[in-house]
Amino acid sequence: MEHSITLKAMRETHQNWFTRVTRGDSNRHVSDLAGISAATLGRQLRDNTLSADLIIKIATAYDESPVIALVDLGFISARWLHDVGTTTALSKATDEELTDELLRRLRLIGNEPVDELAARREAGAHVGTPDYDDGTVREFDYDPSEYAADSSPNEQKEREKRGEDPID
Template identity: 40%
Template structure:
């Protein structure tokens, strides 16, 4: 795009002097740069900010950067600024239709979906063992070690047997 067309599209009916005041620069600076056939990247940014246009879009329109160079940056900024809820909603929006497509369950009433489970009842499942103490009461109990319960241990005799077999010779 021609730089003169670009600036006219940006500032509309404003004069270069009025645009310079909005961009916190001088009218002759804009005129001088236009006479050379280009605006500096700094001037493009200042003018875009003064006229509420994205400076990045202005840099793309004036040829300082390519549009493909910006696409990943916008995505990275958007992902950074998104809340966890927004990220999860987007993941759900994308994955549910994809899963249904991949596994062929679209419209199958036997498939449980998050939307279907919204009114599901929640049950408190208790420990089914009778007469056993609660393992979550915070009580610390003495460890009951019975040698016959274990296949191996770290006793000196066990170490000697390993060495005889050629193990643990590091």
């Protein structure tokens, strides 16, 4: 429905929009109702170019959507009728929603160092679950050479060779 209203009204001139929204009320009545200067309104109507400020005030005075009016008259894109900017969306989110989303994203990252994440992000790579982790559970494959503690000498045996007391 919004699309059909917008497409119809986009063919309107500022004068046609003004006449339709105000239902033919006099310029004096419109200016009083909208709290705008009658002289400014008259001048802009003669030029068939209403300013965004006047359009907002007139639409509001007549209980019409100022956003749809600005879209209809070409001041802003119809995309803003549906899309909310990131800052607006974040400001409307509760603290709980924000922290839940942050925790969800942190869980996707795993234990990757922050500088590696930043480098991947700059390179345009998706930051999240590493590509090599496909979620398949496999048998634990223990390779003692991968672990420093496993390749070190047995400290207890070394102490005993030297005749030292055992570690408590």
